[in-house]
Structure formats: structure tokens, C-alpha cells
Amino acid sequence: MASGKTNRAVAADLVISEKTVARHVSNIFDKLGVSSRAAATAYAYEHDLIAPPA
Secondary structure (H helix, E strand, C coil), X not given: CCCCCCHHHHHHHHCCCHHHHHHHHHHXXXXXXXXXXXXXXXXXXXXXXXXXXC
16 A cells, blocks of 8 residues: 555455455554545554655
């Protein structure tokens, strides 16, 4: 998600349905208390969950 992939691209990479990805993304937003992919990505960087791009 932080790399900017769409739900469709993530689903293809993981060989799962796009609807499943959408549900997981929604659950992530709920757990982090955010409402967008950008906010979730910012949260991940701020909490050292992912490394900044090289």
C-alpha cells in the first residue's frame, strides 16, 4: 500500500480477490484511526514500520 499500488495490483501480487484487499485496507484504516492510504503510509513511516525509500 505504501508503494502506491492499487487494490487490484496488490490482489494480483498476492493472488487474492480485490474485494479481500479492500476489506483488509479498511481494517487497517480502522485500526490506525486514519481515513486514507496517504495517512496510513505517513503513520507507518512515523512509527518506523517501514523504511523510507532509498
